Amino acid sequence: MLHTLPLLIEKFLGKNVHLLKSHLYVLLATFLVAGSFLVSAKLSGIIHPFSLTLLRFLYAALILLPIVISKKKWRNRIFLTLPRASVMSLFYSVFFICLFESLKTTTSLNTGTLYTLVPFVTAFLCLFFFKQPISLKQLTVYILGAVGTGWVVFSGRIDLLLSFSLNKGDLIFIIGALSMCCYSISTKLLYRNDPMVVLVFCNFVSGSIWMTLALIVSGQPLEWNLIQGQSFYNMVYLVFCATLATVYLYQKATISLGPSKVMAYTYLNPAAVAVLLLIIDNVSIEISVIPGILLSSIATVILQLNHK
DSSP, X not given: OGGGXXXXXXXXXXXXXXXXXXXXXXXXXXHHHHHHHHHHHHHBTTBOHHHHHHHHHHHHHHHHHHHHXXXXXXXXXXXXXXXXXXXXXXXXXXXXXXXXXHTTTSOHHHHHHHTTHHHHHHHHHHHHHTOOXXXXXXXXXHHHHHHHHHHHHTTTOHHHHHHTOOOHHHHHHHHHHHHHHHHHHHHHHHOOSOOHHHHHHHHHHHHHHHHHHHHHHHTOOOOGGGOOTHHHHHHHIIIIIIIIIHHHHHHHHHHHHOHHHXXXXXXXXXXXXXXXXXXXXXXXXXXXXXXXXXHHHHHHHHHHHOOO
């Protein structure tokens, strides 16, 4: 027995180190996504959201193109995946349009906080579409996260909650958040064991097509020449960090932790946005919203402790 103890300890530590790395992956992805709300706030208003989203999708698609065409089995899957990806990317595109448009009249903290409604709404949509029951514990945690979200949006003020004084930007982003929920549902409905890199590439390609059609119908100019200086670096961040890197990190983490635990980190968005605002822009957060951030964080921890 004693001679097997070192092997058991090594095996235990090895497994936990692997899980720890996965948690670090998704935590890093969470902060990258939070950073995208800050960066998007700096880019919103420079050019039309249709044009900005098109530029983001085109860059991402061009970066993935050499990877996708490097293998024959991936090349052969493109035209099989593209029709289904076009449905997914429609919801994905609407989300980013709403994000850029909402940030003209609301804050990055509000959008980052409202984004935490996605797992809550998605769970109820799964109940409707896939007949997946929600346990009492899950429902309690989702409600806890929603309470934390509401606390931050309403700055902990009961009078604002009673008057339901969401601004125009908040309402626009809620539409975007609902669209992201539909994106998650459509991904599950339409996924056919597609290679992840092909599916992501087809999402960006079809998303570019949607944005091109939107620009043609609306008659909006591209005005990409306005993306200069710091705005160019902000766009680079959106493409590489907030799009390509997060897809990789979430995929790696999901393999080890499962989608439920990865999704739970969404509730850390308000805290992540607040920390980045403090570090990057030196913007202090009102003390009144801290309890809401703590509630959202507690919801994440509880879901991580759920080993089922």
